[in-house]
Amino acid sequence: MLTNTLLIELGTEELPPKLLKTLATTFYKQIKSQIDDCGLVYDDIKWYATPRRLAIKINALVEKQEDKEVEKRGPAINVAFDSHGNASKAALGWAKSNGITIEQADRLITDKGEWLLHKAIQPGQTVHELIPQIVSSAIAKLPIPKPMRWGSERTQFIRPVHTLTMLYGDQIIKGEILGVSSSNLTQGHRFHHEGAIVLTNANTYEQELKDAYVQVDYQLRQSLIVSEIEKAAEKINGVALIDDDLLEEVTSLVEWPVVLIGSFDKNFLQVPAEPLIYSMKDHQKYFPVNDKQGNLLNQFIFVTNIESKDPQQVISGNEKVIRPRLADAEFFYKTDKKQTLESRLSSLESVLFQKELGTLKAKSERIALMSEYVAEKLNENKKQAYRAGLLSKTDLMSEMVLEFPQVQGTMGKYYAENDNEDIEVAQALEDQYRPRFAGDALPKANIGCAVAIADKVDTLVGIFGINQPPKGDKDPFALRRAAIGIIRIIIEKQLDLDIADLVSKSIESYGNKISNKETKQQVLDFVLARYKAHYQEQDIAIDVIQAVLENAPSAPLDFEKRIKAVSHFKTLAAAEALAAANKRVGNILAKFNGELYLAFDRNLIEDVAEIELADVFDSLNEKVTPLMGVKDYQAALTTLADIKQPIDKFFDNVMVMADDEKIKINRLTLLNQIRNSFLAIADISVLQN
Template identity: 80%
Template sequence: MLKETLLIELGTEELPPKSLKKLAITFYQQIQQQLDESGLVYGDIKWFATPRRLAVKVDKLLGKQQDKEIEKRGPATNVAFDADGNPSKAAMGWAKSNGITIEQAERLTTDKGEWLLHKALQPGKTIHELLPKMVSNALSKLPIPKPMRWGSGRTQFIRPVHTLTLLYGNEIIAANILNVEASNVVTGHRFHHEGLIKLETADSYERVLNEAYVQVDYQARQKLIVGEIKKAAQQLQGHALIDNELLEEVTSLVEWPVVLIGSFDKAFLEVPAEPLIYSMKDHQKYFPVSDKKGNLLNQFIFVTNIESKAPEQVISGNERVIRPRLADAEFFYKTDKKYALESRLKSLESVLFQKQLGTVKAKSERIASISKHVAGLLNENQEQAYRAGLLSKTDLMTDMVQEFPQVQGTMGKYYAEHDGEDSEVAQALEDQYRPRFSGDVLPQANIGCAVAVADKIDTLVGIFGINQPPKGDKDPFALRRAAIGLIRIIIEKELDLDIADLVSKSIELYGDKLSNDNTKEQVLNFVLGRYKSHYQEQSISIDVIQAVLDNAPTEPLDFDKRIRAVTHFKTLPAAEALAAANKRVGNILAKFDGVLADSFDINLVEDSAESDLANVYSRLSEKLLPMMKTKNYQDALTALAEIKQPIDLFFDKVMVMADDEKVKINRLTLLNQIRNSFLAIADISVLQS
């Protein structure tokens, strides 16, 4: 059967660059899914995307579905025929609907009875029949938040559509989609190639477009851009700051990438690097360059969509455009330095943190108090922590941060240094927002940690305190990120902090502003809920996480020690049997509704296996005391693993639910003590083999 290459391309006006890759991949996935569901056999399938097109190419596609035999069951024979063997109306109607006579019907016999049966061969549909609906379905499922209409028609899509290319080998597949007739033509580069291009075959797609100055392969285009940027940076003896998000956007803006180098006045380098970098990246889509020491150079790399005969003119134009942007940053920096951060505290009274929770000034004061409390717990300078917390939001009132919100905190550090603040205080102003995203760096020093922890606790308690927790994917105050950041800081910086204590302190500072009586419980449960994602990213199995979660520790560092201990315990030979034994003990105790004894009575022992277990546990209990006191959970669980053999023997030899009530309670008391020793660390009964 014929196998050919299938090409689907939708030619449009410039698509949104930040959405292009997602649109292209979704389109490709939808086409692939429908090909699979239709049973069509094919080889490789690949997606393409440029600013003016979405495309999918399928190699070695079988042009027709396989024919398949289908069975159509009719009425039961006792209903299909009367006593004289004459067919009923139901049987006649069924036969007619299948295009056969009653005599041609087969019989299907099962242990439940006999039915009329017709076996028919259903011919497979061709790609010509299937594709138009497939493409329409795929386009209808693209993530388009705001479709637009154009011209006088009512057709809607993310951008106006000009061409629809549906080619199977060299055959055009007839279709009208989005009010455009399918053809074998595509467009080349907007400036380098005028007019439409006719494709002879689907296989020629990439080659023909390349000749028309279109690098249609998104991933190849991106690889080319990265390679050329790195070459340009080497030419400058520097390092290009290639941000993945910017790289995606630039790749989505060009069809024929040409990399060039521009420069700006060295005097602008007196401004902190961060706002200059954001100005180049966010406003102009340029790639900044640093030297080997990480210092910003007065050169930048940019990608243009034109292969100009006079590249110096293109460079000059881009240099002209960037200059006023950098001049703005320079002006803001010089103006901001005229006013000390402390002088901006009063202006924070004009900015709301949240309507029910008050101003940013009030938030700063709460952060200062919590920061001081945390610093005391960490044996750090409490006055420095309080000062950093008080000044933490003042840079929000500077011109620079209002123009470049991304540099909040960072500019606070620079301005604090200029004001002569202590270096720990200045660094804490930048560190308060860390970590900003998954994998981001943490605060450098403990004063910064104190302010970062205080800020996150204040936000969590405040928003839960007014009954506005995250719902679904809506999390306007980024509480999930705050909770995970809190966990990371405390664990990775090894800070001996209890979140329950911090939440209580924060609730006290809010006073009567909070309306939720269950704030503390809900915040603690919310933070506990973040541990799953935190540890799953580290490939910790879910049963290990659940074993510790069941204890609900409120100290993240303590939680982490338990996780490491249970992870190690699970590798021990005794782990599986002890997990099962703990589960068994838990089930037995759950069914017992009496009262256990305060301690195990050796005088009630009736079996040597019972006394052996009691003796081993007694010896282990003495070893466990110092381990538990120092939170050495790993050694404690390793020690408890020694109980495997005597507890196995106990269950083999001893009837726990003895007839003698005192003996039964004594045995249950021993098992409960052993189980509680495990539970003091984690519920190992939930561990899976």
């Protein structure tokens, strides 16, 4: 069957750069899914995107679908014919709708009855017939937050649409989408190419656009930008700070990237690097450059969409633009240093943390008390922890942080150092927000851990305390991130802390502001639910996580030990049989309505297998008890695994639900004791093969 290359391109005004890649990949997925559903065979499919276009190219796409046989079932035979064999109206109507006579109909015979049947050949549709609807449907499913209208048109899209290109080889596929008729025309570079491009063939798409100063391949354009930035950085003996989000945004802003180097006055380097970096990245979309030792240089790299004949003019223009931005940062820094962090405490009274929970001043005081409490638990300096907690939010009132919210905490550290605060206190002010995101660094020292945990617990307890937990994907106070942050800090820093204890202390600090009586349990349940995501990222099996969750340990380190123990247990030869045995025992006990004995009574033993199981369990229990005392769960579970053979023998030879009530209860008591030995660590009955 004939194959050719299909090109689909939507030419627009400049698309939102932060949304471009999402639009392009969604468009690709929608087109691919529909092409696959139609049964159109092809070699490969690729997406393209620039600020002014979304495009898809499919290589070696077949010209039409395969013809297929379809079966159209008619009425049941007892409905299709009367007792004299005459066709009913229903049967005649069905035959007519299929373009046949009753005599031409086949029969479908199954064990459920017999029906009229028509087997027809459905011709496959061509690419020319299918593509317009596929493209229209794909566009309708794009994630567009705010569609707009333009001119007198009533059609809506994220930006005005100028061209619609649908080419199959050199043939134009006719159609109209978003009020634009398809053609073989597209747009070149806004400044470097005049007039429309007349595409001669879908196969030459990339080259024809490249000739018009458009690097249409998004991934190639991005890799070119990275390569040129790295070369530019090497020229000035530096290392470019290439942020993934910024790189994606810049790639989405240009069609013909040209990388240049600019500079600024060295005096600005007296300002901490972080606000300078954010000013360059966020405001100007520049890539800052460090020297080989990690110190910020007074040079920056930027990507322009113009290949200028006089690049120095472009560089000078960008240098003029960045100067007032950096001057603002310098002014904020010098102004802020005139006032100590401690003197800013009173100003926190004017800022609400949450209207029902009070001000940032009140929150800071609670954090200070909780930080002191955590530090005491960790045998750290309580005075430093309290001080760090008290000052934790003061930098939010500085000019610098008001201008650059991303440097909160970091500027707190610099200002604390300027105020001659203890170095541990200064570092804790920066560490309080860590980890900010998945994979982010943790607080450097335990004082910082104490403040970070205190802040996160305070927020969790407060918001749950007024009955405003996250709902769906709405989490305005980032409680999920806070919970995972607490788990990570405690586990990775090996801190002997119990979240139940911390929550209780936090509830106490809120006094009468907490109205939800279920706050403690709801916070603990919420934190427990976060373990699943935490451990799945580490490729821990979901059944292992669930086995430990059944016990709901409130100390993260304890949870970690149990996870490791169950993961190891699952690798043992006895694991599958013991998981099944535990599940069986659980099911038996669930159906038993009476009361078990306080202890297994050896005087009621009747069977040798019963004696053997009891003896082995007693022997293992003597070994397990001290192991549980030191929370060596892995050794305890490994030891308990030796009960496999006697428990298998017990189930093979002993009738648990004996007719004699005393013997039955005694056997259930033994099985319950064995099951509880496992349950003390995890519910292994949920483990899968």
